[in-house]
Amino acid sequence: MSQHSRRTGPAPLSLPTARVLAAAGFLPVWLLLAVLVLAAAVLAQGTLSATSLGSQLPLMTFLAIAALGQMLVVMTGGIDLSVPGVMTMVGTVLLGVSGGTDDRVLVGVGGCLALAAAVGLVNGLLVGYAGLNPLVVTLSTGQIVLGVTTSLRSHLANETAVPPLMSSLAGDRVLGASLVFWLGAVLTVLVAVLLGRTTTGRRFQAVGANREAAWIAGIDVRRHTACGYVLAGLLYGVAGLLLAAFIRTPTLEAGAPYLLGPIAAVVIAGASLAGGQASALSTWAAAAALALLTQMLQVFGLPSALQYVVFGCVIAAGMVVSGDRIAAVAGHRTTVRATRAET
Amino acid sequence: MARTHGWLSRTAAWVAVSGSLAGLLTACGSDGDAGAAKPTGGGSVAATERFDASPQLLERALGSGQTAGVPRPVLAAVRRAGNQVAPDQLALALRCWKQKTCDTGTGGKLTVALADGFGENVWREVTHMELVLQALTYRQIGKIIYTSAQGDTQKAISDFRSLIAQGVDIITTFPDAGEALLPVARQATRRGIVVVPYIAGLGGTPGKDYLTYVAEDLCRLGKNFAGVLNKELPGGGPVAFLGGTPGNPLSKAWQSCERPALGNGLSVVGSADTSWTREGTLKAVSGLLGRHPDLKGISYEYADGFLGGVRAYTAANKALDLVLTLRTDEVGLFCEWKKINNPNFKIFYSSGGGFDSRIALTAAMMKLSGQSVPATIVVPATMRQVDAATCKSTLPAQAPVSTLVPDGVLTAMYPS
Numbered sequence: 097m098s099q100h101s102r103r104t105g106p107a108p109l110s111l112p113t114a115r116v117l118a119a120a121g122f123l124p125v126w127l128l129l130a131v132l133v134l135a136a137a138v139l140a141q142g143t144l145s146a147t148s149l150g151s152q153l154p155l156m157t158f159l160a161i162a163a164l165g166q167m168l169v170v171m172t173g174g175i176d177l178s179v180p181g182v183m184t185m186v187g188t189v190l191l192g193v194s195g196g197t198d199d200r201v202l203v204g205v206g207g208c209l210a211l212a213a214a215v216g217l218v219n220g221l222l223v224g225y226a227g228l229n230p231l232v233v234t235l236s237t238g239q240i241v242l243g244v245t246t247s248l249r250s251h252l253a254n255e256t257a258v259p260p261l262m263s264s265l266a267g268d269r270v271l272g273a274s275l276v277f278w279l280g281a282v283l284t285v286l287v288a289v290l291l292g293r294t295t296t297g298r299r300f301q302a303v304g305a306n307r308e309a310a311w312i313a314g315i316d317v318r319r320h321t322a323c324g325y326v327l328a329g330l331l332y333g334v335a336g337l338l339l340a341a342f343i344r345t346p347t348l349e350a351g352a353p354y355l356l357g358p359i360a361a362v363v364i365a366g367a368s369l370a371g372g373q374a375s376a377l378s379t380w381a382a383a384a385a386l387a388l389l390t391q392m393l394q395v396f397g398l399p400s401a402l403q404y405v406v407f408g409c410v411i412a413a414g415m416v417v418s419g420d421r422i423a424a425v426a427g428h429r430t431t432v433r434a435t436r437a438e439t
Numbered sequence: 440m441a442r443t444h445g446w447l448s449r450t451a452a453w454v455a456v457s458g459s460l461a462g463l464l465t466a467c468g469s470d471g472d473a474g475a476a477k478p479t480g481g482g483s484v485a486a487t488e489r490f491d492a493s494p495q496l497l498e499r500a501l502g503s504g505q506t507a508g509v510p511r512p513v514l515a516a517v518r519r520a521g522n523q524v525a526p527d528q529l530a531l532a533l534r535c536w537k538q539k540t541c542d543t544g545t546g547g548k549l550t551v552a553l554a555d556g557f558g559e560n561v562w563r564e565v566t567h568m569e570l571v572l573q574a575l576t577y578r579q580i581g582k583i584i585y586t587s588a589q590g591d592t593q594k595a596i597s598d599f600r601s602l603i604a605q606g607v608d609i610i611t612t613f614p615d616a617g618e619a620l621l622p623v624a625r626q627a628t629r630r631g632i633v634v635v636p637y638i639a640g641l642g643g644t645p646g647k648d649y650l651t652y653v654a655e656d657l658c659r660l661g662k663n664f665a666g667v668l669n670k671e672l673p674g675g676g677p678v679a680f681l682g683g684t685p686g687n688p689l690s691k692a693w694q695s696c697e698r699p700a701l702g703n704g705l706s707v708v709g710s711a712d713t714s715w716t717r718e719g720t721l722k723a724v725s726g727l728l729g730r731h732p733d734l735k736g737i738s739y740e741y742a743d744g745f746l747g748g749v750r751a752y753t754a755a756n757k758a759l760d761l762v763l764t765l766r767t768d769e770v771g772l773f774c775e776w777k778k779i780n781n782p783n784f785k786i787f788y789s790s791g792g793g794f795d796s797r798i799a800l801t802a803a804m805m806k807l808s809g810q811s812v813p814a815t816i817v818v819p820a821t822m823r824q825v826d827a828a829t830c831k832s833t834l835p836a837q838a839p840v841s842t843l844v845p846d847g848v849l850t851a852m853y854p855s
Contacts (some may be wrong), residue, residue, distance in 0.1 A: 148729030394726025400685035
């Protein structure tokens with residue numbers, strides 16, 4: 097058996113080693129966040145002022161929730177470009193269904209979430225069951241959703257605001273931070289628990305890590321892939337609703353900034369775009385790091401051109417030292433050492 | 440083949456009879472314009488313009504009822520905007536506003552087009568209605584065509600080419616794509632089509648490459664902003680500029696004139712780009728507040744976008760003790776200002792220029808009537824302060840308060 101191992105491939109890692117490597121893979125984003133906080137404290141103190149954080153924490157939360165959805169899709173080896181369409185749609189539908197009154201807030205929220213999940217379901221069926229390319233599928237559905245939303249918008253009787261109850265809640269503060277921020281934090285923990293502590297979550301992770309192995313293990317890979325898109329759609333819906341509540345009068349451009357931001361957050365958080373494991377907490381940290389960086393650059397007063405350059409460089413650097421790469425390199429070295437030890 | 444020939448003959452005869460009838464109707468059933476018609480070739484029919492614009496309408500549009508120094512096409516356009524909209528005309532206007540192509544029913548020979556670079560928001564929709572209503576005051580205009588490029592430069596070029604191919608007589612355009620449209624504008628001009636851009640420029644040589652450019656004096660706007668801040672903030676303090684998309688020439692034009700015109704004690708501590716969205720403005724103002732929580736004044740182009748700025752102040756838990764100077768005048772912000780009810784929050788606005796499409800059309804009609812039109816028509820504007828009466832809660836949030844579309848028409852466009 098030992099000879100067979102030597103001839104056919106590297107020695108398997110022990111479970112504790114694999115766990116340490118997996119954890120190490122998500123470490124860089126926390127280091128990045130710590131470095132940015134330190135840099136902000138020393139170089140751009142305004143970034144961490146109460147005034148600044150008051151408006152930045154909600155913005156970070158929208159990005160984080162959208163990134164959590166994107167993470168679920170990326171784990172299955174897919175990608176979702178329908179995020180801006182869904183987030184914009186949710187804001188517009190909320191305005192239309194609720195009519196800006198508290199009486200219909202529940203109908204509005206429920207309807208929006210159902211629609212967002214439905215878009216995710218369409219994506220999931222086309223990618224998971226029909227086997228279509230996720231890039232093309234989600235780009236198409238995103239455009240269709242945006243087109244329908246534009247049409248809906250033109251039929252809105254007036255540019256009403258979201259129900260006062262929602263805008264009031266979005267403006268509330270708990271323990272000094274926006275309620276939106278705490279909702280995002282709770283949601284992140286829930287996703288983390290779902291993925292790490294439940295059978296469903298572990299199956300989902302298994303599908304992301306190795307589809308063939310998961311299939312051999314008897315897991316319905318197609319169903320789990322489709323479920324990933326549905327859950328992602330729901331999360332985009334939540335992000336869109338919170339964004340609409342925060343802005344009060346969302347426009348057709350509301351979701352536009354969330355096309356690439358969530359993907360960047362997921363990648364910096366250590367996930368591989370080829371699929372595999374990801375961490376909800378690290379994704380949250382990556383979203384926080386990106387939001388902090390954006391605010392720092394604005395506080396520095398850099399011109400937009402330079403902001404783009406710095407932002408792009410940081411994302412590129414984040415990818416170079418991303419947990420996924422580090423885990424891969426460290427894993428390779430560990431495996432080589434283990435193989436040598438066996439020989 | 441014989442059947443085809445027969446069909447062609449019948450069609451030709453039908454077209455000839457229809458054309459004669461249309462010409463007869465135009466000549467017989469017209470107002471004073473048609474009587475004064477002076478064909479200038481190319482099938483155009485002249486229109487008579489009057490320049491005694493109502494001071495109230497001038498005040499609403501330009502912020503001043505004075506006519507001195509106001510270009511004649513502007514006066515003529517505002518004069519026509521004062522025409523009453525009869526109930527049957529209202530229905531026709533709404534139909535023309537909703538449809539891409541519309542027959543005005545006058546039998547007029549002229550076809551007018553609005554080639555919009557982007558048409559998917561309330562402000563642009565109101566601008567479209569301004570043009571429709573203006574067109575309906577001319578019996579010489581028989582058809583109105585509307586195209587929206589939806590922010591796509593390629594589509595904007597394609598729309599222009601399509602209009603040239605359809606043989607329209609006049610193209611008014613809000614050319615968001617800018618100089619990318621200059622070649623097709625030149626092509627249209629060579630074909631005898633009267634092209635008039637408004638608000639955004641086409642580059643090239645106005646008066647030669649196209650009839651005229653209905654423009655605003657952006658440098659004057661910047662100086663007007665500075666004048667307001669100098670007066671309202673005598674004690675000085677930090678002020679900031681908000682612009683649109685990074686590197687856009689519009690923001691650069693007024694900012695470069697405002698900066699040197701600011702008085703002693705006022706210093707520009709920052710500028711940020713917003714991409715002209717509420718969401719972008721929220722982020723930009725958040726960034727500015729993080730660095731300068733004691734900001735005293737902000738100059739910006741886009742009133743509706745500053746609703747995002749208001750949210751940034753709310754999220755930062757800061758009172759809006761601010762003097763805000765704006766180029767446009769969307770009513771939503773002004774109603775929000777009324778709700779906020781903070782005497783230290785002062786808003787001054789210039790004019791959205793949504794009625795510039797009327798001026799563009801009237802300038803084109805003046806040209807077809809043989810009247811001279813300057814190569815550039817600069818629309819004057821005066822700064823106005825927002826007060827409680829500025830908020831018209833029945834209007835959509837993005838509707839400009841300086842619009843010349845009557846309130847009744849706006850209500851019909853956006854029933855609540």
